[in-house]
Amino acid sequence: MSEFKALVVSEQDGRYVSAVQQRHVDDLPAGDVLIRVRYSSLNYKDALSASGNKGVTRNYPHTPGIDAAGVVEASSVPELVAGDEVIVTGYDLGMGTSGGFGQYIRVPASWVIKRPEGLSLRDSMVLGTAGLTAALCIDKLEQAGLTPGQGPVLVTGATGGVGSIAVAMLSSLGYEVAAATGKALQADMLTRLGASQIVDRTALQSGTEKMLLKEQWAGAVDTVGGDILFNVVKSLRYGASVATCGMTAGGGFAASVFPFILRNVNLLGVDSVELPLVVKASMWDRLSLQWKTDLHNLEREISLEELPEEIERILAGKMTGRVVVNLG
Known part of the structure; x- marks a missing residue:
């Protein structure tokens, strides 16, 4: 043809x-x-x-x-x-x-x-770049010390591709998941995916003028960037990390060194585009086996x-x- x-x-x-x-x-x-x-x-x-x-x-x-x-x-x-x-x-x-x-x-x-043998061609595209990115974020958080039982893990932009898969995957791995969204009508969908807490996006947009916010999150997957990202950084628990992979809310934010020095937190960048093929293949194997997640919802x-x-x-x-x- x-x-x-x-x-x-x-x-x-x-x-x-x-x-x-x-x-x-x-x-x-x-x-x-x-x-x-x-x-x-x-x-x-x-x-x-x-x-x-x-x-x-x-x-x-x-x-x-x-x-x-x-x-x-x-x-x-x-x-x-x-x-x-x-x-x-x-x-x-x-x-x-x-x-x-x-x-x-x-x-x-x-x-x-x-x-990978554990995924059909269609399954692989339900995941796609979004699923690969979500998995890379979770992997990076776990490499930084995150384990189930430490407390709630926040996912921003939770109704989007990366966010929704991250919610489902974290839940299936035994994490307590807080899903942040500006789409209140999608709360039921996020609950079905495994979120135990729904956070209104506006709650993450206030406090940009403050150096620190109340400690809340044992870890976070951020898909939106902007000031929301740094508000998440300021509300991480001591020693926690946020993996960031998107910028729909903007590519810049108002930052200070306070959370990094006083709370020992980590801001982890995640890219899924230019990774060496061997790294991608390893993550696809994991997505087809240990981290295989039901995404039919x-x-x-x-x-x-x-x-x-x-x-x-x-x-x-x-x-x-x-x-x-x-x-x-």
Whole structure:
């Protein structure tokens, strides 16, 4: 098959328009592995790419999709052969390189992980970059000393992709979870995922002028950044840590050294994009085995043709949980 369907974002009269179009495999970039994509997932970064954000994607027309799971169609490297089921997340996929919102991708072999036996291709995209990031955050917190039973672990942006998976995963690992959100109507969903406490986002937005806040959290996963992040830092218990991975509330915050010196706390940065492939593969193995989590309460499936509407929803802050894209 030389032609395939893909969501293509084009610039028209200063606006960025998304539409499903026919593309040709020969138009894909050079790479070691040609993959027939079966499933992808929708992430906030995909929506930014689809809306013309030049910090994510510089050149258009472009096919977004930072996640892809599918079957190798052709390969120039011996470790990957036709028929292998594989996962690709991060690196340049869906940013500068034609991404998972197309039925085919061509990528370097150094981006490709063989599907772990404990996950189906669809399961892997319910997780996607969001699930990988949530797992990396929890792993980093545990490396810093967090264990169940120490007290509540806060998750900010808890109805989003990373946040909702973090809530479910922490709960399944035996942690007491406090879920922070500005979407009060989603409290029931967060409770079903395992949250024992719902925190109104506005409660995390006050007190930016103070050097320290009341000690509350044994640990935290922050997906929003901004002043909320540093308010979380100021309310960590002595010796606790927050793993941060997002910036929807902003890339800067008002900070002081007080919590670090007086409470011995840690601010841990987490990246899931440029990690060495061996690290990603190790975490995917864990997600398929010890950390396998039931996520049926937060996922739904859409077609490629339904993507433009979903992209508008996520940009408007109305999407919750995980959206899996079935590419047929």
